[in-house]
Amino acid sequence: MSFPSMPNPDVVIIGAGIIGINCALALQARGKRVLMLDRSGIAVETSSGNAGAFAFPEVEPLATPGIMLKAPKWLLDPLGPLSIPPAYAPKIAPWMLRFWRASWRDRYDASVTAQAALMTHSRRALDRVIADVGGEAFIRREGQLQLFQSPRAFAATERARTRREELGIPFDVLDGPDAIAEIQPGLSPRFTHAIFTPTWMNVTDPALWARHLAAKVLERGAAFEPVTVTGLQRDGAGATVLTERGRVRAPHVVVAAGAWSHKLARDLGDRIPLETERGYNTTFPTASVDIKTHLTFSEHGFVVSRIGDGLRVGGAVELGGLDRPPNYARAQTLLNKAAEFLPGLEKTGGTQWMGYRPSLPDSLPVIGRAAHAPDVVYAFGHGHLGLTQSSGTGDLVAALVDQSGPQFDLKPFRANRF
Numbered sequence: 001m002s003f004p005s006m007p008n009p010d011v012v013i014i015g016a017g018i019i020g021i022n023c024a025l026a027l028q029a030r031g032k033r034v035l036m037l038d039r040s041g042i043a044v045e046t047s048s049g050n051a052g053a054f055a056f057p058e059v060e061p062l063a064t065p066g067i068m069l070k071a072p073k074w075l076l077d078p079l080g081p082l083s084i085p086p087a088y089a090p091k092i093a094p095w096m097l098r099f100w101r102a103s104w105r106d107r108y109d110a111s112v113t114a115q116a117a118l119m120t121h122s123r124r125a126l127d128r129v130i131a132d133v134g135g136e137a138f139i140r141r142e143g144q145l146q147l148f149q150s151p152r153a154f155a156a157t158e159r160a161r162t163r164r165e166e167l168g169i170p171f172d173v174l175d176g177p178d179a180i181a182e183i184q185p186g187l188s189p190r191f192t193h194a195i196f197t198p199t200w201m202n203v204t205d206p207a208l209w210a211r212h213l214a215a216k217v218l219e220r221g222a223a224f225e226p227v228t229v230t231g232l233q234r235d236g237a238g239a240t241v242l243t244e245r246g247r248v249r250a251p252h253v254v255v256a257a258g259a260w261s262h263k264l265a266r267d268l269g270d271r272i273p274l275e276t277e278r279g280y281n282t283t284f285p286t287a288s289v290d291i292k293t294h295l296t297f298s299e300h301g302f303v304v305s306r307i308g309d310g311l312r313v314g315g316a317v318e319l320g321g322l323d324r325p326p327n328y329a330r331a332q333t334l335l336n337k338a339a340e341f342l343p344g345l346e347k348t349g350g351t352q353w354m355g356y357r358p359s360l361p362d363s364l365p366v367i368g369r370a371a372h373a374p375d376v377v378y379a380f381g382h383g384h385l386g387l388t389q390s391s392g393t394g395d396l397v398a399a400l401v402d403q404s405g406p407q408f409d410l411k412p413f414r415a416n417r418f
């Protein structure tokens, strides 16, 4: 078959994860003919197996003031919530240095402000997307319960709670196991405090949600090619995408290749400190515990969420790069902890998974034009929040391509901010 199946597309999107798919949806809404390219298929990488949360209240970056004092303690435990395989430590050192700088008060404050703006924008864009694609059946509106094992651990959330109050995000503080059990029965009584965020939303299954959106995009006339992109060239007004099956030229190209995006940006002269925070989970097709809401065990770096008729236990941050094999002992560690906290949880019969969160040191994505190729738009690096910010990112990318509103300050998200 000739390549590509769509001749003369207006926009080529590299990457058909949740970000690329939302970019396609928003570009189509502006009348663009869109061609999506992905070597793995539609939403089969990181976007398929995440925890399914629209985490709009999570505006704090990972690099919080004081984090570098806590990190060494975490790093001592090779299966702890944050880990760096020793052989990868020299490779990630420059990123860690930027991460440390991002935790300084001035940068931290700027990141929170920018993240909050993107969250507000994304929340509104998601509402429009849900209405546009008939998506309500994929959405759960059951809130989130964030659990703490000691008054001290709860007290440490004071800054985050103040931020939420300032941003008008409603939440309730629950004091003691009885109050907690009213929201989620069956938890171990060790939790002394919890924060319940009633407006928190989840998808029923992130893979099915992404594929529902992609089906709409294809129904509305977009094309998809399963192909590996090998390079990118600036080409007059537009760009040429090189693939293993031939080249395709377009007036606009969007790079939404998740944790692999920096490799393509390098072809255009942009050196972007994109790393991956590898995350792990175990998914059970049926639920041995009746999960009433999204459960977050912040002190332990993992969550339990309902996925379809089953549940998913996952989290952890492993700064281990794109090439080393998964260490599924990490998924098992999270599951063992979850079973301590939810004593009814059955530990057998699950499927383990690892995904590559695409992450910049300041926890903000890159959304903006390539420095030397203004017709190439970058949309990657959403870290822990790619699902959450996907519709907002799609909207902003479409506006950049179309050179029309919305009024939104993209400076904090530019590629060359480091």
Ligand SMILES: Cc1cc2nc3c(=O)[nH]c(=O)nc-3n(C[C@H](O)[C@H](O)[C@H](O)COP(=O)(O)OP(=O)(O)OC[C@H]3O[C@@H](n4cnc5c(N)ncnc54)[C@H](O)[C@@H]3O)c2cc1C
Residues within 6 Å of the ligand: 014, 015, 016, 017, 018, 019, 020, 037, 038, 039, 040, 041, 043, 044, 045, 046, 047, 048, 049, 050, 051, 052, 053, 054, 055, 227, 228, 229, 230, 256, 257, 258, 259, 260, 261, 278, 279, 280, 281, 314, 315, 354, 355, 356, 357, 358, 379, 380, 381, 382, 383, 384, 385, 386, 387, 388, 389
């Ligand atoms: C354990 C875990 C839990 C998470 N939970 C949540 C959550 O609850 N809420 C939330 O908002 N986010 C969550 N995330 C983060 C979220 O999953 C990611 O931010 C998001 O999936 C990134 O989407 P993406 O489209 O940028 O990347 P991807 O889904 O990885 O898609 C990128 C695509 O680009 C393709 N590609 C790359 N290079 C090339 C190339 N050269 N040629 C062709 N194709 C290429 C890949 O095949 C891939 O399909 C979680 C992540 C993990 C790991």
